[in-house]
Amino acid sequence: EADIYQTPRYLVIGTGKKITLECSQTMGHDKMYWYQQDPGMELHLIHYSYGVNSTEKGDLSSESTVSRIRTEHFPLTLESARPSHTSQYLCASSESAPVAYEQFFGPGTRLTVL
Amino acid sequence: AQSVAQPEDQVNVAEGNPLTVKCTYSVSGNPYLFWYVQYPNRGLQFLLKYITGDNLVKGSYGFEAEFNKSQTSFHLKKPSALVSDSALYFCAVRVSGGATNKLIFGTGTLLAVQP
Numbered sequence: 001e002a003d004i005y006q007t008p009r010y011l012v013i014g015t016g017k018k019i020t021l022e023c024s025q026t027m028g029h030d031k032m033y034w035y036q037q038d039p040g041m042e043l044h045l046i047h048y049s050y051g052v053n054s055t056e057k058g059d060l061s062s063e064s065t066v067s068r069i070r071t072e073h074f075p076l077t078l079e080s081a082r083p084s085h086t087s088q089y090l091c092a093s094s095e096s097a098p099v100a101y102e103q104f105f106g107p108g109t110r111l112t113v114l
Numbered sequence: 115a116q117s118v119a120q121p122e123d124q125v126n127v128a129e130g131n132p133l134t135v136k137c138t139y140s141v142s143g144n145p146y147l148f149w150y151v152q153y154p155n156r157g158l159q160f161l162l163k164y165i166t167g168d169n170l171v172k173g174s175y176g177f178e179a180e181f182n183k184s185q186t187s188f189h190l191k192k193p194s195a196l197v198s199d200s201a202l203y204f205c206a207v208r209v210s211g212g213a214t215n216k217l218i219f220g221t222g223t224l225l226a227v228q229p
Contacts, residue, residue, distance in 0.1 A: 004157075006157075031215050033216075041202060041221070041222045041224075042219070042221050042222065043158075043204065043219040043222075045216060045217075048216060058216075090157050090158065092157075092158075094215045095215075096215070101215060102148055102160045102163055103158075103160075103215070103217060104160065105150075105157035105158040105159070106157050107155075107156055107157045108155070108156065108157045110155070
């Protein structure tokens with residue numbers, strides 16, 4: 001079944017640890033996105049990718065980094081987690097423009113940094 | 115600058131009554147508009163979109179939205195609300211220009227349907 005997956009769903013970790021949030025999609029979509037959703041529930045785009053080996057920073061500055069070595073995989077890494085990184089992280093994917101295709105979202109990872 | 119506004123943080127409605135969740139937008143060029151719903155501890159689920167054509171768009175779970183170009187609005191509606199419709203609703207507009215398919219989201223409206 002075509003879908004988008006995120007692991008882990010919940011992560012509690014101490015300050016200074018390196019973490020990687022996983023995102024995979026089986027829909028063959030070229031474009032993938034990472035959003036940060038703050039406690040006020042607003043969504044902020046932090047990274048996006050046009051395709052393999054193509055990544056760009058989003059509208060909200062983030063200390064995280066991403067990679068896109070395979071079409072289906074778009075992991076997000078924090079080298080040194082801090083309490084300010086506590087948030088919900090949502091991954092999404094979409095087919096290519098120019099038609100305005102909707103984005104499909106994963107279930108999210110809720111990160112808590114102590 | 116392109117933007118989306120959801121003027122109501124929360125909408126309360128009784129079960130069985132019609133509901134409306136408001137959204138206005140500001141874009142250059144033709145707007146491509148979307149509605150998403152988010153249940154607790156879940157990602158966003160796509161409800162419907164307006165690209166072109168009929169101003170009344172029908173979507174999932176009995177929801178529909180009306181595109182109004184003169185008022186730059188794209189309000190979400192449902193004729194009869196269910197308790198299970200209680201969730202967070204996001205309006206979004208595609209960023210015009212380029213091929214990224216990036217979306218700008220509104221701040222979200224919490225819909226509470228009372229039994």
